[in-house]
Amino acid sequence: MKSYNLLFAGVGGQGVLLASEVISALAMNRGWDVKKSEIHGMAQRGGSVVSHVRISETQVFSPTIPLGEATHLVSFEELETLRYLDHMSPQGLVIMNLQRVNPMTVLAGAAEYPTNASELIKERLRLIEVNGVELAQKAGNPRAVNTVLLGVLSKDLPFEEEEWIDTFKQVVPPKILEINLKAFRLGREAG
Amino acid sequence: MAQKLFLSGDEAIARGAWEAGVKFASAYPGTPSTDIVDSAAKYPEIYAQWSPNEKVALEVGIGASRAGVRVLVAMKHVGLNVAADPFMTFSYTGVGGGTLIVSADDPGMHSSQNEQDNRTYARMAKVPMLEPADPEECRRLALFAYQLSEEYDTPVLMRITTRIAHGKGIVNMGERQEVEPADSWKADTEKWVMLPTFARMRHPKVEESIQKLAVLSDQWEENRIINLDGEADFGFISSGVPYQYVREAFPESPVLKLTMTHPLPEEKIREFASKVKRLYVVEELDPFLEMAIKAMGIKVIGKEAFPILGELSTELVYEGVTGKERKPLINVPENLPARPPTLCAGCPHRGVFTVLRKLKVVVMGDIGCYTLAGLPPLNALHACVCMGAGIGMAHGATMAGAPSDKTVAIIGDSTFMHSGITGVMDIVYNKGVATVIVLDNSTTAMTGKQDHPGTGVTLKGEKTKKVSIEAICRAVGVERVRYIDPYDLEETQKVLKEELEAKEPSVIITTRPCTLITKERPGITYTVDEDKCIGCGQCSNVACVAVFLSGNGTKVAKVDPLLCYGCGVCAQVCPTKAIVSTNGDGKEKRP
Known part of the structure; x- marks a missing residue:
């Protein structure tokens, strides 16, 4: 019985929630059970954003991923990747977009931004680093980082490329579908 | 299917x-x-x-x-x-x-x-x-x-x-x-x-x-016993999301899942309790179920095993039962910087709080995005209790002897409609002198840009009459009602000082919409003239993600052109005029 626990992390406005929506629809199309949990409201004003997605061939109970059970961490921002490592299974995979967004605590000089995120992760887990903004730009829109990251993720999940493409057609507005499919393929090549 | x-x-x-x-x-x-x-x-x-x-x-x-x-x-x-x-x-x-x-x-x-x-x-x-x-x-x-x-x-x-x-x-x-429709639109006085x-x-x-x-609660199939075959050493009574945590932590264990939690299915609870030796009640926050079940004379384990504070989780349920801590398998590096929520770049609230901080005014705040001004580095909001409370608190404080020239109430437009009006009436009626600032950004921003009686649009998206904050304030007897552009710090400061000193009630209304709802942009961004910058950090103290100090040793300010909205608040606080608009003349162009 296959099941995956995926964490999507980033900063408000980066497209974290759309990415978790795509993977949820994909698993649902396969007939799997899906639960997704995230927090919006006050936390969204430039704060840390995390979305838990649990997909399984059998029933899913908790909407949040228990500590040590995340199979994948797909992160849009370096500091946010570090923040959620405690959810990871030791066999898990981290996919990290190489981008830094300074939080207010760093901007105000009250804290230092960790500059060695990749090393800290590699000491602990398997890591794929992605230059998401560059690949998204190559696809035609720097905002398509979320789709690039899904492309990378797709190589590590048991769904066919066709299933992904069908899901994009279902979830993404037609106007931006082509760019997203291109971004997805570029991500897949990088994965 | x-x-x-x-x-x-x-x-x-x-x-x-x-x-x-x-x-x-x-x-x-x-x-x-x-x-x-x-x-x-x-x-x-x-x-x-x-x-x-x-x-x-x-x-x-x-x-x-x-x-x-x-x-x-x-x-x-x-x-x-x-x-x-x-x-x-x-x-x-x-x-x-x-x-x-x-x-x-x-x-x-x-x-x-x-x-x-x-x-x-x-x-x-x-x-x-x-x-x-x-x-x-x-x-x-x-x-x-x-x-x-x-x-x-x-x-x-x-x-x-x-x-x-x-x-x-x-x-x-x-x-x-x-x-x-039910036949209820008739006189039925009793x-x-x-x-x-x-x-x-x-x-x-x-x-x-x-x-x-x-009786129904006992018969209803949604209050149901799961995984019980004969008798068990331990089992759970739970409801809502904690029920899911129980199933996750102990998938094989018996559970009485409560779906109607008032009134309780007492017979079902007794039946379940008679077959389970150690009975845990798993619920978030108060011991609501626990107390009711204990009052039935049934021994259960509740808040001594599971926290009364905050959310529960699969881990907390597991720990409460086994007494063993469920530690992460991968540790998070120490001392990571926090990422608290913050006012957006270009947020019209920022200018007002920048001035209030400068004037060292005590701010009785309210519920909305602007409550974030209480966090560092702004530190410019000094109370937040509930919707509308700021106005009453400012009036109460000044009547009790707090200096009226150093005390204001701050409230948003939607919050003003919600429960600000009666507070203003109270100031007028009881001969108060408090100053109220209404941060009118033309939306209910914090909850996600909903309309309200002051926006002129209904939930169904239809146009409607706009309720005027000024007209309400004047109608209840406030004679001093003034408008300010919160992007203009000089004007904001001048008006604020005058109204704080006035020995009668006053209301100041800001005029800029929330950046999340307006399509108009100032059309300029700012950049730093590094020769003029002295690295004092006044600009980064306005708490904007687009402005920060960078460099080793001697720091200089930087403006991130992608994040900058063009409001110009950082440029106005700079003591050396080092932050200039990119159209080059140093003058802010405003829509």
């Missing part, structure tokens, strides 16, 4: 209400409840509206129920405090058309000022309470609630929490039933006029109905 949807708990409640034939929905926005009536409004068969506050939302709901249609009213937990007055007596009158009231509680306070447990309200009002444990149950229970409401002549309370409201899951789709004489006649009916509901 029935068609399925992937919905949040909030959306699924709206779906269930729609399927039940609901024709009327009302609410005031409040996280995590906002999406309920926001989604209900998308169904053409449902008339849906934002009310100025939760009390009015419930009262219009009672009116619609009196007129015979099925009604949905939703609010966040603290919203039910505001609506508690009609709620308590609605239980006495009972309903016309079936009525579901949803309270969305926020354990862990993701977006709230307290984490009160609203299950107590069901007991106090003597109404049935349903607690769904996933989005599909949200739909199914909403549908069921209307049947319950009409059969037992009572409003039904559905209590959800943030994880249910914002968690998504797979939901079955049912057809909409069209329901004939039922609807709660004079003491008639209320005394209604109270026994309420008690009788809750007794009947207790």
Whole structure:
């Protein structure tokens, strides 16, 4: 019985929630059970954003991923990747977009931004680093980082490329579908 | 196969209400409840509206129920405090058309000022309470609630929490039933006029109905025993999202899943307790179930094993039972910088708080995005209690001797409509001198840009009359009402000083819309002339993500051109005029 626990992390406005929506629809199309949990409201004003997605061939109970059970961490921002490592299974995979967004605590000089995120992760887990903004730009829109990251993720999940493409057609507005499919393929090549 | 949807708990409640034939929905926005009536409004068969506050939302709901249609009213937990007055007596009158009231509680306070447990309200009002444990149950229970409401002549309370409201899951789709309006729009004085004489006649009916509901609670299949075969060493009683944590942590263990948590299925609880040696009650926040079950004379383990604070989790359930800490397998590096929420780049509130901080004014704040001004580095908000409280607190403080030239109340436009007006009236009536600043950004920003009586647009997207904050203030007797452009710090400071010194009530209204709703941009960005920058950090102290100090040793300011909105607040606080607009003349161009 296959099941995956995926964490999507980033900063408000980066497209974290759309990415978790795509993977949820994909698993649902396969007939799997899906639960997704995230927090919006006050936390969204430039704060840390995390979305838990649990997909399984059998029933899913908790909407949040228990500590040590995340199979994948797909992160849009370096500091946010570090923040959620405690959810990871030791066999898990981290996919990290190489981008830094300074939080207010760093901007105000009250804290230092960790500059060695990749090393800290590699000491602990398997890591794929992605230059998401560059690949998204190559696809035609720097905002398509979320789709690039899904492309990378797709190589590590048991769904066919066709299933992904069908899901994009279902979830993404037609106007931006082509760019997203291109971004997805570029991500897949990088994965 | 029935068609399925992937919905949040909030959306699924709206779906269930729609399927039940609901024709009327009302609410005031409040996280995590906002999406309920926001989604209900998308169904053409449902008339849906934002009310100025939760009390009015419930009262219009009672009116619609009196007129015979099925009604949905939703609010966040603290919203039910505001609506508690009609709620308590609605239980006495009972309903016309079936009525579901949803309270969305926020354990862990993701977006709230307290984490009160609203299950107590069901007991106090003597109404049935349903607690769904996933989005599909949200739909199914909403549908069921209307049947319950009409059969037992009572409003039904559905209590959800943030994880249910914002968690998504797979939901079955049912057809909409069209329901004939109840025959309740007739004079029925004994039922609807709660004079003491008639209320005394209604109270026994309420008690009788809750007794009947207790019988139903025992028979109802949604209060169910899972995984019990003979007897067990230990087992659980749980409801809502904690039930899911129990199943996750102990998938094989017996559980009594409670779905109607008021009145409780006492026979089922006794039966389950007689077969389970060690019985755990797993619930978030208060020991609501635990106390009731203990009062039945049953020994259970509750809050001594599971925290009373915040949200529960699979780990906390596991730890409470085994006594073993469930540690992460991968540790998080130490001393990571926090990422607190913050005012957006270009937020019109920033200029006002920058000036208030400079003038060392004590700010009685309120509920909204602007509450974030209480965090560093702005540190410019000194109280926040509940919707509308800032105005009353500023008046109370100045009447008690706090310096009126150093005290203001701050409130948003939506919050002003919600419960600011009575506070202003109080200042005028009681000969106060307090100054009130209304941060009018033309939306309910914090909950996600909802309209309100001051925006000129209804929840259904129709144009309507705009309620004028100025006209209200003048009507209650405030003679000094002034407008300021919060992007202009000099003007803001001048007006503020004059109004703080005035020995009469005054209201200052800001004129810039929220950056999330306006398409107009100032059309410029700012850059730093590094030769002039002295690295003093005044600019980064305005708490904008687009402005920061960088470099080793001697620091200089930087403006991120992608994030900069062009409001110019940082440029105005710079003592050496080192931050200049990119159109080169140093003069801010404003739309």
